[in-house]
Amino acid sequence: MSAAPAIAVTGLTKSFGGRVVVDHVSLEVGQGRVCGFLGPNGSGKTTTLRMICGLLIPDSGSGTVLGLDLATSRGEIKRRIGYMTQRFGLFEDLTIRENLAFVADAYSLDNKHARVDAALDRLGLATRADQLAGKLSGGWKQRLALAACVLHEPQILLLDEPTAGVDPLARREFWDQIHVLAAEGVTVLVSTHYMDEAERCHDIAYIAYGVLLARGTAAEIVRDSGLAALTGEGPGADRLAPLLQQRPGVTMAAAFGPTLHIAGPDLAALRAAVKDVDPAIDWREAEPTLEDVFIHLMRSATDNSVGIAS
Amino acid sequence: MSPSLRRIWAMLIKEFHQLRRDRLTFGMIVGIPLVQLFLFGFAINNDPRHLRAALEVNDHSAFTRSIEGSLRASSYFDLQPAGTRPGAGEEMLRRGEVQFLIVIPPDFSRDLVRGEHPQLLVVADATDPAATGGATAAVQQAVMSGLGHDLIGSLAPLAPRPPPVDVVVQRRYNPEGITSHNIVPGLLAIVLSMTMVMLTSVSVARERERGTMENLLAMPLHPLEVMLGKILPYVFIGATQTTIIVAAAQLIFQVPFFGPVWLLALATLVFITVSLLLGFTLSTFAQTQLQAMQMSFFYILPSILLSGFMFPFRGMPGWAQTIGECIPVTHFLRVVRGVMLKGWGVGEALLPLGILAAMGLVFAFVAVRRYGDTLE
Numbered sequence: 270m271s272a273a274p275a276i277a278v279t280g281l282t283k284s285f286g287g288r289v290v291v292d293h294v295s296l297e298v299g300q301g302r303v304c305g306f307l308g309p310n311g312s313g314k315t316t317t318l319r320m321i322c323g324l325l326i327p328d329s330g331s332g333t334v335l336g337l338d339l340a341t342s343r344g345e346i347k348r349r350i351g352y353m354t355q356r357f358g359l360f361e362d363l364t365i366r367e368n369l370a371f372v373a374d375a376y377s378l379d380n381k382h383a384r385v386d387a388a389l390d391r392l393g394l395a396t397r398a399d400q401l402a403g404k405l406s407g408g409w410k411q412r413l414a415l416a417a418c419v420l421h422e423p424q425i426l427l428l429d430e431p432t433a434g435v436d437p438l439a440r441r442e443f444w445d446q447i448h449v450l451a452a453e454g455v456t457v458l459v460s461t462h463y464m465d466e467a468e469r470c471h472d473i474a475y476i477a478y479g480v481l482l483a484r485g486t487a488a489e490i491v492r493d494s495g496l497a498a499l500t501g502e503g504p505g506a507d508r509l510a511p512l513l514q515q516r517p518g519v520t521m522a523a524a525f526g527p528t529l530h531i532a533g534p535d536l537a538a539l540r541a542a543v544k545d546v547d548p549a550i551d552w553r554e555a556e557p558t559l560e561d562v563f564i565h566l567m568r569s570a571t572d573n574s575v576g577i578a579s
Numbered sequence: 580m581s582p583s584l585r586r587i588w589a590m591l592i593k594e595f596h597q598l599r600r601d602r603l604t605f606g607m608i609v610g611i612p613l614v615q616l617f618l619f620g621f622a623i624n625n626d627p628r629h630l631r632a633a634l635e636v637n638d639h640s641a642f643t644r645s646i647e648g649s650l651r652a653s654s655y656f657d658l659q660p661a662g663t664r665p666g667a668g669e670e671m672l673r674r675g676e677v678q679f680l681i682v683i684p685p686d687f688s689r690d691l692v693r694g695e696h697p698q699l700l701v702v703a704d705a706t707d708p709a710a711t712g713g714a715t716a717a718v719q720q721a722v723m724s725g726l727g728h729d730l731i732g733s734l735a736p737l738a739p740r741p742p743p744v745d746v747v748v749q750r751r752y753n754p755e756g757i758t759s760h761n762i763v764p765g766l767l768a769i770v771l772s773m774t775m776v777m778l779t780s781v782s783v784a785r786e787r788e789r790g791t792m793e794n795l796l797a798m799p800l801h802p803l804e805v806m807l808g809k810i811l812p813y814v815f816i817g818a819t820q821t822t823i824i825v826a827a828a829q830l831i832f833q834v835p836f837f838g839p840v841w842l843l844a845l846a847t848l849v850f851i852t853v854s855l856l857l858g859f860t861l862s863t864f865a866q867t868q869l870q871a872m873q874m875s876f877f878y879i880l881p882s883i884l885l886s887g888f889m890f891p892f893r894g895m896p897g898w899a900q901t902i903g904e905c906i907p908v909t910h911f912l913r914v915v916r917g918v919m920l921k922g923w924g925v926g927e928a929l930l931p932l933g934i935l936a937a938m939g940l941v942f943a944f945v946a947v948r949r950y951g952d953t954l955e
Contacts, residue, residue: 358793
């Protein structure tokens with residue numbers, strides 16, 4: 270395998286009806302890496318994924334997927350990647366087996382029956398193969414959708430919020446499977462809103478309002494943010510969030526159980542902000558979390574876009 | 580990427596499975612032809628008889644009794660007395676209790692015998708012109724034949740004389756003027772275009788609505804493969820509907836079938852394909868199933884009204900005929916009626932079939948161009 274990245278796009282831009290949804294996004298994902306794609310709702314994650322898998326043509330920008338040119342080889346790219354849509358994209362009025370057989374035919378796969386049976390076994394759905402896909406629970410639907418999109422052994426997986434509304438155990442198992450696939454060399458780009466999922470990724474790309482704001486491993490992103498954080502412990506600490514939120518230098522304040530976690534760009538300013546609040550509360554320096562960073566990024570991105578608009 | 584049979588097959592099987600489980604659609608496929616056959620086949624009559632008529636007789640004589648008798652014998656009228664009160668007959672007509680008021684004026688017989696050409700008034704409720712046409716002509720006929728028997732002897736010179744020229748009318752292809760012989764073959768065209776256009780247009784919109792379109796597009800399926808896979812199952816359905824209608828035409832309505840069966844089969848196949856392609860084309864403009872339905876109706880209404888199915892094609896103004904010529908149903912109707920009633924062969928069917936095929940090519944071109952393989 271060459272060291273060339275599996276996904277390499279530069280300057281991807283897309284607008285709908287005059288509104289720029291994705292604004293010059295450049296992204297590289299190395300082969301066999303699991304890259305988390307994060308950002309608030311409507312930030313352009315889905316549009317970016319759709320451009321990478323050839324469902325949308327970028328207004329400008331270029332890129333390669335598995336070394337294939339995005340502009341000229343969309344057909345070949347489609348054959349070699351798997352894309353799992355945000356909404357359940359399989360046919361609810363087809364049985365599980367019929368759905369998998371359809372996918373096998375659509376990708377012109379050899380050994381259709383063996384592949385479908387193997388996929389059913391791996392899923393643990395062999396006994397329910399003749400049940401309608403629409404009757405499955407949310408978690409099972411996601412697992413079936415994943416099985417369908419890896420049936421043709423794609424080299425890249427694009428997953429659009431695959432675990433939205435799925436219970437923790439099913440999410441855990443889903444992610445275990447993603448890592449198994451990554452270990453086999455599959456490159457995964459997965460969009461999510463969950464911080465614990467972001468932390469299970471090798472690296473993260475954070476996008477807001479169509480602009481890529483941060484890129485790197487979770488640790489790198491936290492370090493590069495330059496944020497500082499404090500944790501307050503003591504009677505009534507958790508009640509102080511609304512008060513501290515207003516103070517200068519505090520980007521965010523949130524209660525975690527009985528403790529209060531505050532973060533801001535400057536440690537000295539944070540200390541000044543909590544100085545005279547309540548002597549009974551003990552403040553200790555803490556590690557800023559990924560969530561702190563994302564909320565900080567999101568807030569400053571909003572400020573910027575508002576600034577541009579006015 | 581060249582179209583592959585396997586991928587077309589994948590789409591086709593998927594559509595079959597979905598159809599099989601969609602009871603409502605399945606019911607529609609069999610139900611629409613049957614319901615329409617019985618509704619239109621039995622209900623529509625362009626030559627209505629037994630219409631209610633009030634007879635106001637102000638002069639009782641052998642002559643008026645003869646006229647009344649032959650009016651009854653014409654089978655166009657169910658006569659009832661209008662009563663003696665002045666204006667009673669008019670009132671019945673206005674209230675819609677009767678459709679005709681026939682008035683025999685006072686002194687009718689005296690004037691007749693004197694050779695003064697008395698008048699006999701027929702007042703018709705002509706809000707629906709089609710309903711009164713045949714009947715008013717029948718009054719003239721009934722009076723002539725009724726009086727023919729009475730005006731003998733010295734009155735013979737008053738008897739209606741035969742016209743100087745004998746006009747011979749031959750009613751070809753449907754000598755008895757049976758409406759269902761015209762309507763039932765036409766229904767084949769209407770039922771097919773209704774179900775075919777509607778089902779395909781809805782089926783693509785359904786993918787969009789259910790969110791499966793994005794998944795389909797992400798797979799290496801060529802637009803042509805998707806289109807063929809979606810169209811082919813409906814060809815079988817169209818063939819089934821055709822069999823039902825043609826069998827009913829023969830067995831229940833005794834519609835004659837003079838032309839070659841294979842020609843009708845070929846024409847039907849062409850028409851089914853054209854309708855499916857049109858439905859597919861419409862679906863590329865629709866975002867939801869409801870929109871697809873509305874567009875189908877927009878097509879079906881002129882198909883019924885302007886194609887010559889309901890009203891005589893040549894009776895429409897020029898602009899309406901021009902619109903009619905653009906509707907596939909118009910051309911298929913000509914072939915079906917031609918083959919079944921007039922014994923058309925290939926020679927006569929060639930032009931309408933050629934036009935249909937050309938329409939199909941245009942629809943296919945637009946559909947593939949518009950379907951595209953992206954979400955845009």
